[in-house]
Amino acid sequence: MSVDVEATAAAKAAPPPPSGGSGGSASSQRALRKRERRFLHRDKWWGYAMIAPAGLGLAVFYLWPVLQTLYFSFTEWGPFGGTSWIGLENYRTMLHDPEVWQSLGNSLIYTVLVLLGIPVSMVLAVLLNLKGMRGTGFYRTLYFLPVVTMPAAVAVVWRWLYNGDVGILNQALDAIGIDGTYWVSDPDVVRFAVAAVGVWMTVGYNMILLLAGLQGIPQDYYEAASLDGAGRVRQFFSVTMPLLSPTLFFTTVLSVIQSLQVFDLIYMILGANTSVGVTNPAYSEGQTIVMLFFQKSFYDNQRAYGAAIVCVLFVLIMALTALQFRLQKRWVHYD
Amino acid sequence: MTETSATAPRRTRPEGARPPAAARRAARRNREGRLWPAHVLLSLGAVVTVFPLLWQVLTSFKSFGESTRVPPTFLPEHWDWSNYATVFSSIPFTDQLLNTVLMTLLRTVAQLLLCSMAAYAFARIAFPGRGALFLGFLAVLMVPSQLFLLPQYQIMQDLGWLNSLQALVVPGMFSAFGTFLLRQFFLGLPTELEEAARLDGANPFTVFWRIALPLARPGLLALGILTFLWSWNDLMWPLVVNTDPSQMPLSAGLATLQGAHLTEYPVLMAGSVLATLPVIVVFVAMQRHFIQGIAFSGMKG
Numbered sequence: 001m002s003v004d005v006e007a008t009a010a011a012k013a014a015p016p017p018p019s020g021g022s023g024g025s026a027s028s029q030r031a032l033r034k035r036e037r038r039f040l041h042r043d044k045w046w047g048y049a050m051i052a053p054a055g056l057g058l059a060v061f062y063l064w065p066v067l068q069t070l071y072f073s074f075t076e077w078g079p080f081g082g083t084s085w086i087g088l089e090n091y092r093t094m095l096h097d098p099e100v101w102q103s104l105g106n107s108l109i110y111t112v113l114v115l116l117g118i119p120v121s122m123v124l125a126v127l128l129n130l131k132g133m134r135g136t137g138f139y140r141t142l143y144f145l146p147v148v149t150m151p152a153a154v155a156v157v158w159r160w161l162y163n164g165d166v167g168i169l170n171q172a173l174d175a176i177g178i179d180g181t182y183w184v185s186d187p188d189v190v191r192f193a194v195a196a197v198g199v200w201m202t203v204g205y206n207m208i209l210l211l212a213g214l215q216g217i218p219q220d221y222y223e224a225a226s227l228d229g230a231g232r233v234r235q236f237f238s239v240t241m242p243l244l245s246p247t248l249f250f251t252t253v254l255s256v257i258q259s260l261q262v263f264d265l266i267y268m269i270l271g272a273n274t275s276v277g278v279t280n281p282a283y284s285e286g287q288t289i290v291m292l293f294f295q296k297s298f299y300d301n302q303r304a305y306g307a308a309i310v311c312v313l314f315v316l317i318m319a320l321t322a323l324q325f326r327l328q329k330r331w332v333h334y335d
Numbered sequence: 336m337t338e339t340s341a342t343a344p345r346r347t348r349p350e351g352a353r354p355p356a357a358a359r360r361a362a363r364r365n366r367e368g369r370l371w372p373a374h375v376l377l378s379l380g381a382v383v384t385v386f387p388l389l390w391q392v393l394t395s396f397k398s399f400g401e402s403t404r405v406p407p408t409f410l411p412e413h414w415d416w417s418n419y420a421t422v423f424s425s426i427p428f429t430d431q432l433l434n435t436v437l438m439t440l441l442r443t444v445a446q447l448l449l450c451s452m453a454a455y456a457f458a459r460i461a462f463p464g465r466g467a468l469f470l471g472f473l474a475v476l477m478v479p480s481q482l483f484l485l486p487q488y489q490i491m492q493d494l495g496w497l498n499s500l501q502a503l504v505v506p507g508m509f510s511a512f513g514t515f516l517l518r519q520f521f522l523g524l525p526t527e528l529e530e531a532a533r534l535d536g537a538n539p540f541t542v543f544w545r546i547a548l549p550l551a552r553p554g555l556l557a558l559g560i561l562t563f564l565w566s567w568n569d570l571m572w573p574l575v576v577n578t579d580p581s582q583m584p585l586s587a588g589l590a591t592l593q594g595a596h597l598t599e600y601p602v603l604m605a606g607s608v609l610a611t612l613p614v615i616v617v618f619v620a621m622q623r624h625f626i627q628g629i630a631f632s633g634m635k636g
Contacts (some may be wrong), residue, residue: 040529044462045537046539051468052454058507062475065486072485124380127373135374141622142381145388148618148625150568152586153607156593157391160600166403168390175406204384208630261479264570264586273574274594290481298575303485310481 061115072307083304090308100309102284103292104316106191108335110200110266113195114202120252121206126240128207140211151201155268158197159184162269168185184269190282194266198259206251212245215242243332249332253324260317263290289313358359376521395604399411400473402601405506418605425595425602426588427581434577435584436613437500439566442507446562450513455543457514458521459529475511484575491576501586503578507566513558520554521547560621585610 041047073090075083094100124143128136146154161169162183170180183193218241225235270286271277272295280286287295289309297306394402395418396411422428456462457469487506494500532542548555573587580591592606601610618625 002390039459040526040533040542041460041539042462043460047456047460047462047465049461050456050540050543051453052507054449054514055471057449057469058472058511061487061490061506061509062478062483062511063471065483066475066478068486068489069482120380125376126583128378129371129380130373133370133373137622138628139377139381141619143384144618144626146384146613148564148614149388150589150607150614151572151610152568152584152589153391153611154387156589156603156607157387160394160604161387161390163600164404165559166407170627171405171407181352200384200387202378208626212630222570258481261464261481263481264568267570268593271593271597273595274591274598281537293481294571297485298488307485307488310479310484314479314482318477 012052039319054309056087068159069207069307070311072304073311075304077302077304092311093305099284099287099292100312103287103289104312105285107260107262107288107290109191110195110198110262111256113192113256114250114259115255116199117199117203118206118248118255121203121210121251124203124207125210125214126236128211140204142209145204146201147205149201151264152268154197154201155265156252159269159271162193184271184286185282187282187285190270190286194269195267195310197269198262201265202255202258206255209251210244210247213244217243245332246334249324249328253321256320256324257317259311260320261287261290262288265290265296267294365508379408389516392608394601395608396437397601399601404552415601418601419468419609421596421599421602421608421611422592424607428588430581430584431585431588432609434500434503434582435567435586438503438507440583441504442566443559443562445504445508446513447559449508450558451517451555452518452549455521455547456539457518457549459526459543460539468628472514474512476515480527481571484571487521487572488575496576496580497579498582500582503573504584506572507569510562513562514573516558517551517554520551542605556624560625563617564614585596
């Protein structure tokens with residue numbers, strides 16, 4: 001994840017400063033910043049000592065493992081543990097592995113479908129931000145419930161709702177004369193069924209981010225626009241959208257990064273941990289790239305191949321994030 | 336950066352010349368009258384959002400026969416607790432709850448301590464190599480968590496820690512994200528108090544511990560909430576390291592339960608209620624902090 005993204009998030013999500021404190025002029029702000037740059041302490045040993053615990057832990061459990069994973073991806077796992085260098089062989093195998101392509105495709109489709117939830121979040125955020133709106137806190141709490149619920153539990157619950165024979169969804173559809181299907185075992189449907197749950201889980205989260213962005217738009221802009229004769233719709237597209245675009249961009253980037261890594265939800269919905277996972281006719285249409293990595297590394301004992309798969313995932317995430325940063329110049333307004 | 340303001344109360348509306356009370360009331364009534372379509376939409380969305388969770392709870396109290404009835408009953412005919420009993424007899428629930436609580440608590444406390452210490456050093460102490468070290472932290476931040484998994488597993492294996500509490504806790508004690516988050520927070524704090532303490536001869540750690548840390552409470556709260564949530568809900572790591580049910584946290588336990596009672600949905604619903612209830616309770620009790628904390632930091636990728 002990019003630093004800029006984090007920083008934008010923090011800046012965007014923060015409500016505007018309290019009116020009393022915002023009186024500080026730009027010059028005093030600058031003075032403050034300058035003083036910070038001077039550093040408070042110059043005792044370097046304290047610095048090393050305070051960073052050491054976190055730094056060593058990160059080096060041992062995170063930094064070194066990344067390098068190791070990269071190394072593994074160029075090796076082959078011997079039957080008795082040892083590794084031998086095989087260069088790009090794993091990557092070459094991946095190129096011709098239909099399972100890899102299929103699961104990569106599934107992850108990408110899931111990512112795109114979950115992005116469709118952002119307009120929903122946007123509508124909800126705009127509604128919550130209407131002048132004089134009551135019960136905002138209540139709605140926010142309800143919409144946020146799926147965000148804090150354990151994904152494994154969410155999956156179990158939706159499997160039940162989606163049950164083809166007696167699930168409540170099919171019973172409801174039946175009541176209005178529509179024939180339901182076996183949502184999680186129908187190869188044509190499973191991706192959409194899973195993505196719908198993904199949207200359900202993330203709508204509240206994106207809504208909160210967008211709402212924070214909306215609350216940061218000064219009211220005067222709307223007043224000025226309405227004096228110029230702009231209606232509500234015009235105001236939305238000429239004031240709200242441009243000013244919200246950095247938040248929208250950030251929300252999109254985060255959503256893509258998180259969706260590409262989806263595991264728990266789909267693993268449990270497909271029943272990957274059960275005998276059903278083996279016989280689920282929609283399994284390969286549902287399996288994501290992280291699930292494939294998990295399968296190869298920890299069940300099929302092909303760790304080196306698993307390592308190559310996550311390295312590809314990493315490159316894909318970086319590439320898509322970079323692409324979004326490139327494209328943002330076309331639609332994101334910073335002022 | 337304006338992080339400090341993340342915790343400030345919502346902007347107070349500038350009160351200009353106030354119109355007379357009666358006119359104001361009328362205006363408000365008028366506005367509220369026009370807001371009903373928004374309420375209809377929002378309520379509709381809320382129903383879609385809450386219904387699956389409601390159905391989960393209701394199903395958990397139905398007998399198996401009742402749960403599969405066509406057409407379905409909405410409320411259980413009689414509230415049946417036996418599904419919960421089945422959960423307790425199928426998985427070592429109390430062990431798993433304890434594992435989850437300990438894992439969550441230890442990871443959270445450790446992260447708050449270690450991250451804040453490192454973050455303070457990055458924000459306020461000058462020392463050679465600081466930039467390079469920080470870059471190292473940032474590098475970790477950008478990498479998706481799956482890339483750590485295999486080698487982390489091997490470390491656990493080499494240490495003989497598979498199927499232990501340490502395996503659940505230790506790698507999760509360190510966080511580049513937390514360090515980055517708190518560093519940003521420290522940078523946004525005013526330095527006057529710290530400078531004063533410094534002039535009084537306090538060493539950097541004392542200044543950090545006594546002055547800066549208490550001021551950083553909102554940042555700590557945000558990180559604490561996020562760590563709590565990720566740890567509690569984490570599935571992949573526990574599945575990898577702890578395959579013995581008595582050493583699993585609830586998330587992995589739920590996966591085992593699903594394996595054993597695949598089609599007995601009332602039992603599965605009871606299990607998932609038990610696994611999520613603690614988080615929901617904490618969330619409802621501290622929802623303002625939750626929502627602010629999560630919006631403030633942007634959830635980790």
